[in-house]
Amino acid sequence: MRKYILDLRLRSISHPRPGYAVLRLTDPQGALPPMQAGQFVEVRVDDSPTTFLRRPISINFVDRQANELWLLVHAIGAGTEALTTLHEGATLNVVLPLGNGFTMPAQSGQVEKAMKDATNVASAKAERWLLVGGGVGTAPLLYLGQQLVEAGVEPVFLLGGRSAADLLQLDLFERYGQVFLTTEDGSAGERGFVTQHSIWDASAAQPFARICTCGPKPMMVAVARMARERGIACEASLENMMACGLGACLCCVEDTVDGNLCVCKEGPVFNIEKLKW
Amino acid sequence: MADLRTTIGALQLKNPVMTASGTFGYGLEFADFVDLSRLGGIIVKGTTLEPRQGNAYPRMAETAQGMLNCVGLQNKGVDYFCQSIYPQLRGLGTAVLVNVSGNSPENYAECARRIAALDDIPAIELNISCPNVKQGGMAFGVTPEGAASVVKAVRAAYPKTLIVKLSPNVTSIADIARAVEAEGADAVSLINTLMGMAIDAERRRPVLSIGTGGLSGPAVKPVALRMVWQVFDAVKIPIVGLGGIMNATDAIEFILAGATAIEIGTANFIDPAVTEKVVEGIEAYLERHHFGSIRELIGAAHCG
Ligand SMILES: Cc1cc2nc3c(=O)[nH]c(=O)nc-3n(C[C@H](O)[C@H](O)[C@H](O)COP(=O)(O)OP(=O)(O)OC[C@H]3O[C@@H](n4cnc5c(N)ncnc54)[C@H](O)[C@@H]3O)c2cc1C
Ligand SMILES: Cc1cc2nc3c(=O)[nH]c(=O)nc-3n(C[C@H](O)[C@H](O)[C@H](O)COP(=O)(O)O)c2cc1C
Ligand code: FES
Numbered sequence: 001m002r003k004y005i006l007d008l009r010l011r012s013i014s015h016p017r018p019g020y021a022v023l024r025l026t027d028p029q030g031a032l033p034p035m036q037a038g039q040f041v042e043v044r045v046d047d048s049p050t051t052f053l054r055r056p057i058s059i060n061f062v063d064r065q066a067n068e069l070w071l072l073v074h075a076i077g078a079g080t081e082a083l084t085t086l087h088e089g090a091t092l093n094v095v096l097p098l099g100n101g102f103t104m105p106a107q108s109g110q111v112e113k114a115m116k117d118a119t120n121v122a123s124a125k126a127e128r129w130l131l132v133g134g135g136v137g138t139a140p141l142l143y144l145g146q147q148l149v150e151a152g153v154e155p156v157f158l159l160g161g162r163s164a165a166d167l168l169q170l171d172l173f174e175r176y177g178q179v180f181l182t183t184e185d186g187s188a189g190e191r192g193f194v195t196q197h198s199i200w201d202a203s204a205a206q207p208f209a210r211i212c213t214c215g216p217k218p219m220m221v222a223v224a225r226m227a228r229e230r231g232i233a234c235e236a237s238l239e240n241m242m243a244c245g246l247g248a249c250l251c252c253v254e255d256t257v258d259g260n261l262c263v264c265k266e267g268p269v270f271n272i273e274k275l276k277w
Numbered sequence: 278m279a280d281l282r283t284t285i286g287a288l289q290l291k292n293p294v295m296t297a298s299g300t301f302g303y304g305l306e307f308a309d310f311v312d313l314s315r316l317g318g319i320i321v322k323g324t325t326l327e328p329r330q331g332n333a334y335p336r337m338a339e340t341a342q343g344m345l346n347c348v349g350l351q352n353k354g355v356d357y358f359c360q361s362i363y364p365q366l367r368g369l370g371t372a373v374l375v376n377v378s379g380n381s382p383e384n385y386a387e388c389a390r391r392i393a394a395l396d397d398i399p400a401i402e403l404n405i406s407c408p409n410v411k412q413g414g415m416a417f418g419v420t421p422e423g424a425a426s427v428v429k430a431v432r433a434a435y436p437k438t439l440i441v442k443l444s445p446n447v448t449s450i451a452d453i454a455r456a457v458e459a460e461g462a463d464a465v466s467l468i469n470t471l472m473g474m475a476i477d478a479e480r481r482r483p484v485l486s487i488g489t490g491g492l493s494g495p496a497v498k499p500v501a502l503r504m505v506w507q508v509f510d511a512v513k514i515p516i517v518g519l520g521g522i523m524n525a526t527d528a529i530e531f532i533l534a535g536a537t538a539i540e541i542g543t544a545n546f547i548d549p550a551v552t553e554k555v556v557e558g559i560e561a562y563l564e565r566h567h568f569g570s571i572r573e574l575i576g577a578a579h580c581g
Contacts, residue, residue, distance in 0.1 A: 054547065249546065253331070
């Protein structure tokens with residue numbers, strides 16, 4: 001896919017929780033380029049003197065009608081702090097789209113047509129995919145959910161956080177599928193980790209066709225184990241530290257069955273069969 | 278229009294702007310951002326005789342105005358390069374150079390010999406200065422004798438333009454430069470990364486997998502500039518200057534210090550289109566100051 005360096009305009013910024021921001025960016029020059037769910041962008045952070053390198057941020061959502069790219073940012077250091085405190089109208093220099101997205105179901109025009117024709121939706125038994133996210137790793141799953149619906153797949157979201165305050169954009173997820181929650185303190189959904197949710201037992205009767213996951217590595221490792229045990233295909237989106245984001249520096253490698261692969265170029269989405277987890 | 282052409286040994290460059298090894302992939306990664314044919318040259322990833330896995334992750338740490346890396350020469354080996362990468366690099370409209378590394382003089386020489394067979398690779402850059410591999414690499418670049426031993430072996434095996442990339446992790450870089458000149462190097466390039474490290478105070482451990490790494494970016498520029506300045510006074514062969522170049526002004530400073538050409542490394546990560554902008558910026562500088570040719574500027578800060 002062709003990559004671009006764009007000066008995007010911050011059309012609006014909202015703070016769903018302290019320390020988090022949703023940036024809605026538009027390209028004043030024209031339509032945003034094609035982007036896939038699971039791909040990411042590299043943002044230049046201009047307002048933080050200690051931030052030298054660009055910061056990789058997932059594509060949270062693409063609103064084609066509004067010509068908007070959404071980024072969900074969690075402030076954990078100077079760079080992300082500067083991004084969450086930007087003001088409307090700011091210009092953000094981004095390189096995009098980077099990496100490979102999640103594998104999509106074979107997209108036949110017919111399925112799409114069937115989905116648009118509401119009466120057909122009920123009759124066609126859609127495949128169900130489980131999308132498991134933790135913390136800010138839920139970001140790419142929103143766009144993925146929307147893209148899956150368009151492709152005729154029914155996404156089911158399983159989202160986890162330390163407490164209710166870490167679970168974001170729930171109203172938006174609900175637009176695209178059922179949402180199940182876990183929190184470590186029990187303040188929302190079931191208490192515990194995503195892998196302890198009862199949906200794993202309940203789904204035994206009607207298994208998921210595929211699992212997609214993004215979040216902290218220990219969580220993804222646990223999800224990958226669940227997927228393997230159940231013989232379900234699974235893809236995970238990694239967040240290794242990056243310098244170039246373009247496959248040029250070899251800093252972001254993951255040790256895979258094929259040797260050291262760049263997460264930015266060969267990933268960030270990997271089939272778990274490639275990973276040594 | 279000012280004349281940007283410059284010459285290193287038998288290598289003619291259409292302009293002095295090249296890309297630094299390890300920071301520009303094989304060039305193709307940047308084709309969406311840069312018209313590669315506008316560049317003076319592309320120096321591709323460090324290549325060794327045998328394939329190398331490189332060091333474990335994490336390999337990178339951000340620092341004030343720079344970064345540390347300990348990639349450790351990950352590459353699929355020279356034969357893979359010749360068979361699978363080289364065909365894609367022909368006809369890019371720019372000089373493509375290979376950065377060659379090894380762990381013994383013979384091993385460097387054999388790698389260079391295989392690359393000499395490739396018609397469209399007019400020159401190599403010999404990396405005797407990688408701080409991130411246990412064996413070889415920088416070990417050769419920190420003494421005049423070590424540097425001379427590698428250059429001697431490679432010179433015998435490689436008839437085209439030979440650029441030797443020097444380490445800044447030495448007491449006297451001028452002594453090393455003289456030693457490689459004496460063995461027949463056509464040019465020197467400097468600097469490779471400065472050895473450094475980062476420690477994570479929360480985890481109370483080094484950040485990088487092997488503890489230390491090489492520092493690059495604007496943080497090293499004053500050191501690099503000083504070294505180009507000193508080497509210009511020490512040798513007659515051309516100098517390729519690099520280290521922290523972020524824009525055309527930085528590039529001009531290196532040329533004034535004595536560089537015949539320059540390389541851009543870490544800056545590519547901040548602005549993937551920077552190389553082409555530097556070419557344009559140098560052109561504009563020459564016109565603004567009424568110079569007919571870039572060659573009038575080489576080492577010009579030394580006079581008067
Ligand atoms: C492909 C990809 C997609 C991402 N998507 C998002 C996203 O949608 N939203 C979001 O908020 N963040 C995302 N991140 C993480 C984000 O890039 C980092 O949080 C950011 O770079 C931190 O920069 P900083 O200057 O704020 O913090 P720094 O000061 O650089 O770091 C603060 C602390 O966090 C650690 N850290 C920094 N980056 C990472 C990382 N990638 N993995 C593990 N630890 C890290 C550092 O070691 C340090 O201890 C993504 C990362 C990748 C690689
Ligand atoms: C990620 C990374 C990988 C590098 N790999 C190589 C390499 O393989 N061979 C080499 O000679 N230099 C390598 N270098 C050093 C650069 O080519 C250059 O000498 C150094 O980064 C200083 O220039 P800069 O400040 O413009 O980046 C690497 C540098 C970086 C940052
Ligand atoms: S971040 Fe440079 S290769 Fe992945």
